[in-house]
Amino acid sequence: MSGERDVTSEMAMQWFREKFRDTLSRMDSSLGLYEAMAHLPERQFDVVVLHHILGYDTHHTAEVLGVNEVTVRSHLRHAKRRIASHMGLFVDSDPVPYD
Template sequence: MNRRSPSGAPLHEHDGRAPARPEPSRHHLSITFEAFHATHARKWLTYAYLHTGNEAAARQVTRSAYQQLGRLWPHALRQASVEAFAWSVLKERVVEWLYDHQQPTALTETAAFAVVTQALLRECQQQFALLESQLGLYAAIARLPERQCDVIVLRHVIGYCDGQIAALLGVDEVTVRSHASRGKRKLATALGIDQGTTTRGN
């Protein structure tokens, strides 16, 4: 016997449709958003600082990104990759800030970018140690295609592992490693370095 709704219409237990997924509670949304923020806050701030070259601006950019993400959080949780969706929000805020201030990325001038040199020197010590100026490397990294530049920065400056970078960029780890390898080859070419040894160990 079929149960009936308050209006008297029969309620079929099996009508061929999947039950609707319950909406997450406000408490659940708050907990997941706070957990995401705690995981990424420092690294997002570093990324924003690298591009703006100003701590106050970096805090402004990341605060704006998190405010937007907070408003969109229920939508973000329904995406195939929450990390990739959130990363796109941060990137948009960074690009918007640079456009509004008519300023190119500050990667070349940012003091924190020295970490990149240290990391790459460990991988290609003999070759990169011959550079007359670290600024040549900074400028070369800033001129890389966007994805290759992001991978180098996310890996060597911000400290994300390849799996985390893959989630942020919405690609697989093989693609991340490919971007890193191609980026290093382009850096070697731009800086006149023998590529035979710079590509080992990628």
């Protein structure tokens, strides 16, 4: 039963991810933020949406994705840099703050 639930959860995440990326890519942003987010790798995108859009703390984000909190913080840090680079911005090396 657990394996069945995992497959269903992954299918739901995939559907949501595709729909949300499509919506982001069509949204107008003079800064290019939405377009930059839509181009994130899958895990970075998931972490950014859960943490920054839905407001999940690091612990809850880690639970939802089945990873540890250090991995969540790493994905957030790399996503921040990738988004900034896509937008032509400089990002300092400050670590992602803990929740």
